[in-house]
Amino acid sequence: MIKDDIKRLVGAREARVGVIGLGYVGLPLAAEFARRGFAAVGFEVDANKADAINRGESYIADVSSSQVKELVGAGRLAATTDFSSLKECDAIIICVPTPLRKTKEPDISYILAAAEEIKKNLRRGQLVILESTTYPGTTDEVLLPMFEETGLKLDEDFLLAFSPERVDPGNPQFQTHNIPKVVGGCTEDSTEVAALLYSQIVGNVHAVSSARVAEAAKLLENTFRAVNIGMANEMARLCYHLGIDTWEVIRAAATKPFGFMPFYPGPGIGGHCIPLDPHYLLWKARQHGFDSRFIGLAEEVNSRMPEHVVTLVADGLNDARKSMNGSRVLLLGVAYKKDINDVRESPALSIIDRLRAKGADVRYHDPFIAEVRFDEAHTEGGGAPLQSVALTDDELKSADCVVIVTDHTQIDYAKICQLSKLVVDTRNALGGDLRRTSCARIIRL
Numbered sequence: 104m105i106k107d108d109i110k111r112l113v114g115a116r117e118a119r120v121g122v123i124g125l126g127y128v129g130l131p132l133a134a135e136f137a138r139r140g141f142a143a144v145g146f147e148v149d150a151n152k153a154d155a156i157n158r159g160e161s162y163i164a165d166v167s168s169s170q171v172k173e174l175v176g177a178g179r180l181a182a183t184t185d186f187s188s189l190k191e192c193d194a195i196i197i198c199v200p201t202p203l204r205k206t207k208e209p210d211i212s213y214i215l216a217a218a219e220e221i222k223k224n225l226r227r228g229q230l231v232i233l234e235s236t237t238y239p240g241t242t243d244e245v246l247l248p249m250f251e252e253t254g255l256k257l258d259e260d261f262l263l264a265f266s267p268e269r270v271d272p273g274n275p276q277f278q279t280h281n282i283p284k285v286v287g288g289c290t291e292d293s294t295e296v297a298a299l300l301y302s303q304i305v306g307n308v309h310a311v312s313s314a315r316v317a318e319a320a321k322l323l324e325n326t327f328r329a330v331n332i333g334m335a336n337e338m339a340r341l342c343y344h345l346g347i348d349t350w351e352v353i354r355a356a357a358t359k360p361f362g363f364m365p366f367y368p369g370p371g372i373g374g375h376c377i378p379l380d381p382h383y384l385l386w387k388a389r390q391h392g393f394d395s396r397f398i399g400l401a402e403e404v405n406s407r408m409p410e411h412v413v414t415l416v417a418d419g420l421n422d423a424r425k426s427m428n429g430s431r432v433l434l435l436g437v438a439y440k441k442d443i444n445d446v447r448e449s450p451a452l453s454i455i456d457r458l459r460a461k462g463a464d465v466r467y468h469d470p471f472i473a474e475v476r477f478d479e480a481h482t483e484g485g486g487a488p489l490q491s492v493a494l495t496d497d498e499l500k501s502a503d504c505v506v507i508v509t510d511h512t513q514i515d516y517a518k519i520c521q522l523s524k525l526v527v528d529t530r531n532a533l534g535g536d537l538r539r540t541s542c543a544r545i546i547r548l
């Protein structure tokens with residue numbers, strides 16, 4: 104059995120660790136193994152990324168170029184587009200994207216492409232771990248048969264496990280080394296050795312009985328968020344009809360010291376995890392004839408928030424006897440959450456598209472994002488790219504409505520209050536003492 108051979112290499116930190124996909128998950132992971140004394144090789148399809156790493160340059164904010172330069176200089180970190188080098192690795196970790204197709208069905212094509220490369224180079228004595236978020240069963244129903252087609256046998260020749268990524272880009276408190284790691288193998292040997300490998304770089308490793316338990320745990324984590332955000336958004340729409348301040352309600356409920364966890368309404372959910380991951384669980388459930396209504400309902404509520412925001416803008420303009428058509432609307436923030444430069448799945452894209460479709464003259468200011476381009480899903484309003492405008496006094500004064508879509512910390516919200524005629528605040532950025540400053544009308548989500 105190869106378990107002991109790999110454990111010896113891992114224990115001595117002589118195991119060569121290959122990471123497929125050097126994105127916001129793979130690069131920090133490869134760097135952490137290298138930092139702990141392992142030889143780490145990143146495998147990339149993008150030669151520009153591989154070249155940058157080998158030049159000692161990082162393109163991921165959570166890993167500094169100086170750290171990459173030091174690790175590459177020490178010969179402990181390298182990157183390559185030559186996947187044949189996979190055969191030299193004792194452990195191979197897959198960190199590739201798992202997007203959704205237009206039909207909202209899982210797209211595991213990146214996992215399959217990585218698995219094909221591993222299959223070509225699989226040899227006796229290797230541990231393979233999948234980290235990409237996917238539906239329960241991917242590791243043992245899809246990857247395992249692919250690898251056993253080579254004639255190599257699980258446990259006798261190779262080990263196979265799943266361990267969900269939990270990277271939270273830009274989080275100053277939680278990084279690779281102090282985020283507990285769930286690990287589940289296709290066999291006990293696989294679980295044991297994968298757990299030993301991660302224990303070299305993570306303080307808390309939580310082993311579970313199978314790969315699919317680990318796959319399901321990850322989906323529960325993020326479906327939990329999507330469903331609870333959906334509840335907060337539904338509460339906001341209900342409170343709007345009841346004339347109750349949603350944020351005040353949540354602040355009050357959050358005083359409960361047990362049995363409650365605050366989530367907040369917003370303009371919709373964006374990012375590369377929360378809008379997508381639940382659909383992997385939903386798809387798998389349906390394969391087994393089980394329809395998870397919570398996931399579908401959360402998706403429906405969350406995806407309708409951009410429409411609700413546009414309604415608030417229309418209501419505000421209407422109260423000022425203005426039509427949406429021809430009004431100047433300035434969005435503050437287009438990133439999917441504050442203080443980052445990522446617009447993936449951002450609700451701002453839908454809000455802009457909808458406002459434009461109603462004839463509004465839409466502009467935005469986002470200190471993190473210079474330009475926004477629109478895909479085919481957002482062309483009702485014409486779909487022309489937009490550039491961020493400077494947040495000048497004139498820009499604020501000339502807007503018929505200002506919409507706070509992303510509550511970036513560095514924005515001067517007191518100035519927004521003083522110079523704007525109408526503000527639709529989807530993030531409670533004007534909460535607290537700003538409520539009392541002399542400013543225009545505020546409509547709060």
Ligand code: SAJ
Binds near residue numbers: 268
């Ligand atoms: N959002 C709300 N209300 C909330 C919380 C979030 O509307 O109460 C919105 C955000 O504005 C954003 C979307 O939901 O548009 C997703 O927000 P998020 O806080 O979940 O941020 P993400 O997408 O970066 O999620 C990641 C996830 N991390 C991983 O999957 C490894 C998630 O599990 C983390 O909990 C989250 O970061 C985090 O806590 O920062």
